[in-house]
Amino acid sequence: MEENLEQVYNDLIMEHSMNSYNKKKLSSCDFCEMGHNPNCGDEISLEMKMNGDIIEDMAFSGHGCAISQASTSIMIDTLKGKTVSEAKEIIETFISMIKRETKSEEELKKLEDAIAFRNVANMPARVKCALLAWHTVEDMINKGEQEGKIKSSCCN
């Protein structure tokens, strides 16, 4: 526990949670989605701007614990500039890492800085904090696809 704690509350996560440059409003965005954990009161609003099938920009607002805030900010860093299908793969990898469904080190590399949250998998009470933003972006992409506003090519 002690070890997990020190690794979870590391500089990268603390900086992102307390002073995130991704916490802002985009001047224009294509998608906006709210995410919340009713039991803790954590609330985030995610914005996403697309360029073709590439995620051009993202930003968030809202409030919550250090883990949920940092996870949102680092997710944005990781997903920005990716295609929708790359993003979906990264999201799936992150969620399975946190849920302790084994992923190889090779696959986890895709997560870039978001790998910093791997020890949250050992803190069951905080899993939902780390996953909030990732489930929210997942919902946003699913809705976008259902409405035909996001077209991700299936063949890359």
Place this chain on the structure above:
Amino acid sequence: MNIKDDFPILKNRDIAYLDSGATTQKPKQVIEAIDKYYENYNANPHRGAYSLSIEATEAYEDTRTKISKFINTKAREEIIFSKNASESLNLIAYSYGLENLKPGDEICISIMEHHSNLVPWQKVAKKTGAKLVYMYINEDFEISEEEWKTKINDKTKIVGITHVSNVLGTINDVENIVKYAHKKGAVTIVDASQSIPHMKIDVQKLDTDFLVFSGHKMLAPLGIGVLYGKKEILNKMMPFLMGGDMIEYVYEQETTFAPLPNKFEAGTQNVEGVIGLGAAIDYIEKIGYDEIQKIEDEVIDYARTELSKLDYLDIYMTPNKENHSSVISFNIKGVHPHDVASILDSEGVCVRSGNHCAQPLLRYLNMDSTCRASFYLYNTKEDVDKLVSALNKAYNMFKKYIKVEG
């Protein structure tokens, strides 16, 4: 007398357990009473003609009598067993509220109610056209006399009030609120979930029409709760849940119901819970409320003093000690309570963080959540020291990153 020795979990785990407001730990006397029940006289009460079932029935009904004496009801059938305080409150909302309220009537509750004494009344208000009115707190986190005298009026038909707030620890002046509500012709409900573990309840002295509490917050097992109601009101009410053991005659299209208390106890009941609650009451009475209060006063006084020394804490507590019970809510300025609770956990300190099932209260206070330390008779000054040192650790981890807003 070392009370901690009676609680196996506090010997088996190296923890400072400061979440008794959520649920208390259980003394071995309670655990053993339940074991003894299953090993010696488990059967379905009220059903069998054989001696085992009769023994189970006796144990179940004797506990009803015990609780009746414990809170000093006029009659033993004024004690109804439920699953928990929430179910007791729902029973009142459905069987009394929905049946008796009409447009123009008012339901008056406090802003510090637990969701269980709030959400059912929203439903009753919506269904009946009655208005849901709130008594708010002042800057001391208390409901002033002026406030309850303003909000309770001739239109008020139901007054619901928690005896002790599960977030603030404020003790409400329930005796005078009940008196005033009765003067205005309203029926009163007191939620004693957070008070009965700590202080003597006498329903006749309090004169409330209904009173509810949960067993698990007073050393008993989970899944057993109590509804007290005045007989003349309970008799007029329709049953809440229908089924076995709550009936008299059942025809194809019609049913007549059993008298109190069975009318409100449909289906096979939680006998182990009832027996555990009986053992919990024996334990509380053996120690005595005076002694419990003495222990708690000392530990909570110490906690109030030590926590107040920490400049980085915001504490949400009345300054009037005599109006404060066993719960202290706080935040490290600029740090989210969940992060604090995780760091406290790593030091073996168990506190709750979140909205404590009281979202309207936290919204009223302009907050999302707090950390909450809640105390009971097994807590010691050492537990408070552990809390303080874990808080120092949390603060030091976050110090260099904290941006204090405003």
